[in-house]
Amino acid sequence: MTILSFIIYTCIIALVLYVLVNLLAHNPNRLPPGPTPWPIVGNLPHLKGTIPHHTLAALATKYGPLVHLRLGFVDVVVASSPSVAAQFLKVHDSKFANRPPTAGAKHIAYNYQDMVFAPYGPQWIMFRKICNDHLFSYKALDDFRHVRQEEVAILARGLAGAGPSKVELGQPLNMCNANTLARMMLHKRVFGDESGGDDPKANELREMVSEVMFLAGHFTIGDYIPLLDWLDLQGIVKKMKKLHARFDKFLDIILDEHKVIASSGRYTDMLSTLISLKDDTSVDHQRKPSYIEIKALLLNLFIAGTDTTSNTVEWAIAELIRQPDLLKRAQEEMDSVVGQDRLVTEMDLRQLTFLQAVVKEAYRLHPSTPLSVPRMASESCEVDGYYIPRGSTLLVNIWAIGRHPGVWTDPHEFRPTRFLPGGEKPGTVVKANDFEVLPFGAGRRICAGMSLALRMVPLLIGTLVQAFDWELADGIKPNKLSMDEAFGLSVQRAEPLMVHPRPRLPPHVYKNNG
Template sequence: MTFLPLVLYTSVALLLLYVLLNLRTPRSNRRLPPGPTPWPIVGNLPHLGKMPHHALAAMADKYGPLMHLRFGVVDVVVAASASVAAQFLKVHDANFASRPPNSGAKHLAYDYQDLVFAPYGPKWRMLRKICSVHLFSNKALDDFRHVREEEVAVLTRALAGAGGSTVALGQLLNVCTTNALARVMLGRRVFGDGSGGGDRKADEFKEMVVEMMVLAGEFNIGDFIPALDWLDLQGVTKKMKNLHLRFDSFLNEILEDHKNGGDIITSGNVDLLTTLISLKDDADGEGGKLSDIEIKALLLNLFTAGTDTSSSTVEWAMAELIRYPQLMQKALLQKRLFYTVIKGFLHGFGTV
C-alpha cells in the first residue's frame, strides 16, 4: 500500500471514530447564542467564505450581535457590536483573559511561555508588571527618550546623506525602530551603526518578523479539527517550526552575548534584559523566577510587536503624504506653527 492511500484511509478512520465518539457523548445543556447550523465535522467554516468579515457582518444582521459558531470542533462565540464586545473585554475581562490554544502559540511562542499567549495567572501578571514598570511607565519613557531621539537623528542623517538617490525607506525605518527598541531592551544596537545601508542582518530580521505576522494569522485546519493536526495538510506547522528555530538562534545569541558581556547600561539606565536576567535568581512576587525560555519568549513578543508595526505605520503614512501633496503642505505648516509657538514660549519663559 502506497503512502497516500494509507494517509487517506487513516484520516477517514479517525474522522469516523471522532464522529461516533461525538454522537455518543451527551450534549451539554449550556445555553448558547443563536447562529447558523454547523456542517458535520467542519462546522461553520464553509460559511465564512473568502471574506470572513463580510460573512460575519451578514450573519450578525440575521442572528444578532451575539452569535454562536462552530469552527470544526471548536465552539466560538462572536461579539459583533461594541457594546457586546465591551462585556467580554471590560466587564468580564478576567474570565476571558486567556487566549484559546493554537498552533502559533505552541510552535512560535515557546509553547505558551510568552506574554501574549501565556494563560492568565501569576506568571502572566508578573510578565505584564515587568513590561509596565520597565518599558511603558512614564518614567521609563522619559529615561529612554534620548535613545529614540538619537536613533531618529541617525535615520534623518542617512536620508539626508542619500541626496537625490532612491532609498529603501521601509528598511531604514525598520532599522531605526529595531535599534531604538534594542537599546532599551538590550543596551545596544543590533544592526550596525543604524544607518541601514545594505545591512543583510537587518533585511533578514525584517523578513522574519513579516513571516511571523503572516504565520500568526494563517488559518490552520489542525487548530479546529485536531484529528487532522498531525497531517499538517497546509504545511503551516512546518513553516512555524522552521521560523521558530531561526528566531531562537537569534535570541540565543543575544542572551549569551549579554550574559558574557555583563550588565550593559545605556547612559545610566539599566536595560530590560539585565532586569530579566536578574529575575532568574531573585523571584519577583507571585510570579516566581524567570527561565531562559520565558525571557526569550518575552523578547520575541517585544521585537515582533514593536518593530515592523511601527515602521510600517510610518511608511504607509509617508506614502499617503506623497500621494496627497496638499496634506504634506498642511503637515509642514502645522510643524512650523508648532515650533514658532514653542520658540516663543521658551523665549518668554526665559525672560520671566
C-alpha cells in the same frame, strides 16, 4: 495500511466523534446567529477569501455584530461592534483572560512560555510587571525619550541621504523601531551604524517578523480538528518550526552577548534584570524566568514592537500621499508649532492637534492587528442576550469596529477631521475607553506596549511629515497608489510603499540631530 487508507480511516473516526460530540454537547441555550456548520469541518469553508477580517466583517453584516461559528470542534464567537466588544472585554473580561491553544503559540512562541500566549497567572504577571517597570511605565518612557528621538533623527538623516534612489519605507522604519527597542531593553543598537544605512541583519529580522505574522494569521486546521493536527495538511507547522529555529538563533546571539554586560553590573536594563532574576538563588523558583522564557519575551517585544508600529506609520504616510491637501495641512501645523530649524520632539506632540487626529484615523482605518489575539472563555456567560459556551474562542474584529457604518460617517474614507473639534468624534481616545477605536485591544490582556506606541507612532509620523515631501516611485500618481492589504495577523500592505523622500528642511537639521 497505506497512507491513503489511514487518512480515510482517520476521517471516519473524526466524523463519528463529531456526531457523538454534537449529540452529547447539544445545547438548548440560545447561541449567537451564524452560518450552518458542515460536518467535521464546521464553518471553516465559510472563511473563504484571503483576508479573514474582511470575511468575518461580511458575516457580521449578514448575521449581526455577534456571530457564532463552529470551526471543526471549536466554538468561536466574533464581536464586530463597540458595544458587543465592551461586553466581552469589560463586563466579562475576567472570563476571557486566557488564550486558546494554537499552533503558532506552540511552535513559534516557545510552547506558551511568552507573555502574549502564556496563561493568565504568575508567569504572565511577572513578565508584565518587568515590562512595565523597565519599558512602559511613565518614568521608563520619560527616561528613554532621548533614545526614541535619537533613533528617529537617525532615520530622518538616512532618508535625507537617499538621494535619487527609491526607498521601501517599511525597511528603515523597522530598523528604527528595532534599534529603539534594543536600546531600551539592552542598552545597545542591534542593527546598522548611526548613519542610518541599510543593514542585511535588519532586513532579515523584518522578513522573519513578516513571516511570523503571515503564518500566525492562518486558521490552522489542526487547531480546530485535533485528530488532523499531526498531518499538517497545510504545511504551516513545518514552516513555523523552521522559522522558530531562525528566530531562536537570533535571540541566542543577543542573550550570549548580554550575559557579559549583565555580569559586569554596568547597566540595569530589562534583559540584565531578567538574567539576574534567573541566577538569583534567593528568588522563588516559580518567579524565576528560564532562558527559554526570557527568549520568548524578547520574541514578543521584537515582533510586536517593530511590525505593528512600522505598519501603522507606513499606512498613515500612504494615506497622506494619496491626499496631498492633508499632508500640506499637517506640514503647515508643523511649521507653525515646531518651525523648520529643528526636528519635532515628543514634547511638541500635545500641541499638534491635526497630527494627533491623523494618528487616530490611521489607527481606526488600519489597526495593526485587525483581529484581536484570540481569547478563550474560562466559564460560560451571556453576551447581548446569547449564550457563550465555556471553552469558546473569542475574536474581536477590530478592523470591522473601526469601519462600523453605525458608528462612523463614511467609514472607509481617511478623514482625520472627524477627530477635531466640530467633527463627529472629537473626544475619542485610543485607549479602549469607548471601544470605538481598539488598536491595542482592552481589558487584562490589552497590548503591553500601548503606552510606548502612543509616543513612538506620532513621533515617527510627525518627523516624516515635517522633514520630507513625498513622491511615489516609478511615476505612480497618488490617486493610483494601491491600498490593498496582505494576508496576515497584522495589516500589512500588499505592495510595499516605495517612495522618494525629498528633504524640506535646511541641511543642518538632519546633520545636527541624533
